[in-house]
Amino acid sequence: MSFITYLINGISLGSIYALIALGYTMVYGIAKMLNFAHGDVIMVGAFTVYTLCSILGLPPVVGVLIAVAFCTALGMGIEKMAYKPLRKASSPLAVLITAIGVSYLLQNLALLIFGANTKSFTSVISMEPIKLADGQISISGETIVTIIVCILIIIGLMLFINKTKMGQAMLAVAEDKGAAQLMGINVDGTIALTFAIGSALAAVAGVLLCSAYPSLTPYTGSMPGIKAFVAAVFGGIGSIPGAFIGGILLGIIEIFGKAYISSQLSDAIVFAVLIIVLLVKPTGLLGKNIQEKV
Numbered sequence: 070m071s072f073i074t075y076l077i078n079g080i081s082l083g084s085i086y087a088l089i090a091l092g093y094t095m096v097y098g099i100a101k102m103l104n105f106a107h108g109d110v111i112m113v114g115a116f117t118v119y120t121l122c123s124i125l126g127l128p129p130v131v132g133v134l135i136a137v138a139f140c141t142a143l144g145m146g147i148e149k150m151a152y153k154p155l156r157k158a159s160s161p162l163a164v165l166i167t168a169i170g171v172s173y174l175l176q177n178l179a180l181l182i183f184g185a186n187t188k189s190f191t192s193v194i195s196m197e198p199i200k201l202a203d204g205q206i207s208i209s210g211e212t213i214v215t216i217i218v219c220i221l222i223i224i225g226l227m228l229f230i231n232k233t234k235m236g237q238a239m240l241a242v243a244e245d246k247g248a249a250q251l252m253g254i255n256v257d258g259t260i261a262l263t264f265a266i267g268s269a270l271a272a273v274a275g276v277l278l279c280s281a282y283p284s285l286t287p288y289t290g291s292m293p294g295i296k297a298f299v300a301a302v303f304g305g306i307g308s309i310p311g312a313f314i315g316g317i318l319l320g321i322i323e324i325f326g327k328a329y330i331s332s333q334l335s336d337a338i339v340f341a342v343l344i345i346v347l348l349v350k351p352t353g354l355l356g357k358n359i360q361e362k363v
Contacts, residue, residue, distance in 0.1 A: 080216055082320035091226065112290035118133060137272045196211075226266075304355055
């Protein structure tokens with residue numbers, strides 16, 4: 070029965086990684102850049118809910134909605150002030166260094182406001198655990214809600230991209246920015262929308278992460294952000310289904326690694342699996358080889 074419990078916990082953790090990885094893969098697929106400040110947006114979302122619910126006493130639903138709205142605005146602001154001026158930079162390193170700088174800026178602002186001490190995060194999920202197999206398997210409310218929310222978001226995002234005008238614009242910009250602009254598509258607005266969606270998903274992921282693992286520091290988003298980037302590369306960066314599959318597999322590998330091999334080596338196992346996958350399939354599980362025309 071412990072195997073099933075580990076599997077469910079792995080899927081739950083993987084769902085959080087998948088939500089974060091969606092932000093990475095969408096931004097890379099459309100803007101062709103890696104937003105390494107994305108992991109810290111997770112922390113900002115969690116601290117926003119902590120402030121509103123634990124300190125000010127607002128209802129959890131209100132706190133989560135405000136956190137999503139705040140992180141959406143934050144993501145658009147970061148894109149406009151930090152990344153947009155560098156969109157035509159001659160070297161991609163300029164954008165990468167800027168992203169790292171924004172990451173440290175958000176971490177240090179959180180340190181100034183909240184301090185370095187670990188905060189106890191109160192779960193926003195009040196659902197009772199479900200017991201199966203005569204009580205031998207207990208599935209927490211956080212686990213159930215996390216998996217359901219991830220599935221609903223993935224379905225909603227796929228429908229948005231494939232069925233709406235803005236979604237089609239995102240696909241067009243991802244394919245060819247110049248051609249999309251000639252067809253009358255607002256490229257800047259489409260990229261800003263991508264950052265908005267990714268940051269909103271990061272806020273949701275941050276709340277779910279801290280609800281399942283109830284501790285919060287200014288560095289809370291760092292390691293999950295890196296692992297989510299690994300998940301995006303694992304599944305094939307630029308592919309939304311790939312980000313979902315990569316996140317789920319990464320969560321399962323991490324939980325089983327902790328359970329059956331070593332809790333101290335679980336992170337190393339995750340990165341080792343990534344290296345092996347990329348050696349076999351460099352574009353990731355669902356990634357496609359892009360042939361450049363000369």
